[in-house]
Amino acid sequence: MALQTLVALRRGRDMLDRDYAQPLAMSAVAGAAGYSLYHFVRIFGAAYGQSPGGYLRRRRIERAQQLLRSGRYGVTETCYAVGFASLGSFSAGFHRQVGLSPSAYRALWCSRAPLPVPGCFLLMGAAPLGGADAATGEKPGAAPAG
Numbered sequence: 798m799a800l801q802t803l804v805a806l807r808r809g810r811d812m813l814d815r816d817y818a819q820p821l822a823m824s825a826v827a828g829a830a831g832y833s834l835y836h837f838v839r840i841f842g843a844a845y846g847q848s849p850g851g852y853l854r855r856r857r858i859e860r861a862q863q864l865l866r867s868g869r870y871g872v873t874e875t876c877y878a879v880g881f882a883s884l885g886s887f888s889a890g891f892h893r894q895v896g897l898s899p900s901a902y903r904a905l906w907c908s909r910a911p912l913p914v915p916g917c918f919l920l921m922g923a924a925p926l927g928g929a930d931a932a933t934g935e936k937p938g939a940a941p942a943g
Contacts, residue, residue: 798844805830806844809837813849817856818880823849857881858894865903872899 809830813821826849827837841849857879864875873884876899881887891899 798840802840803844805832806837806841809841809849810845810852813853814856817853817860818878820880820882821853854890855894858891861887861891861899862895862902865899866906868903868907872903875899 809826809832812826812829823838824834827834830837832840838848841852845852847855861875861879864870864878865872870878872888876884876887879887881890888899891897891902895902897905
């Protein structure tokens with residue numbers, strides 16, 4: 798594929814990445830790349846292995862995964878925040894791509910307890926055995942030597 802074609806495709810893909818949460822008409826994305834809709838869809842698929850619409854759906858669901866993992870947003874809020882117009886299409890697409898429903902995915906990530914801290918890290922800040930100061934070797938409360 799010619800460099801000029803790849804640069805034009807990148808303009809279209811950048812628009813999809815930047816404006817994924819907005820309602821996007823593929824004809825506008827194709828126009829930003831400088832191609833007709835049908836030619837853009839054909840060469841986008843040849844270059845990236847999927848249609849522009851498929852790429853946009855995947856990008857939206859990846860962002861939805863980030864929002865759901867944070868635990869700050871519910872499924873409905875996430876659906877509309879990433880640009881889906883319908884909760885049903887969001888849930889079906891999410892399940893198809895991720896293998897879990899959005900609510901199950903959120904519950905999985907939000908129910909995880911923080912990772913335990915290894916004991917060796919806990920002991921790093923503890924007083925040495927015998928109560929002596931590590932830097933001076935003196936016991937606390939003892940009169941300084943000298």
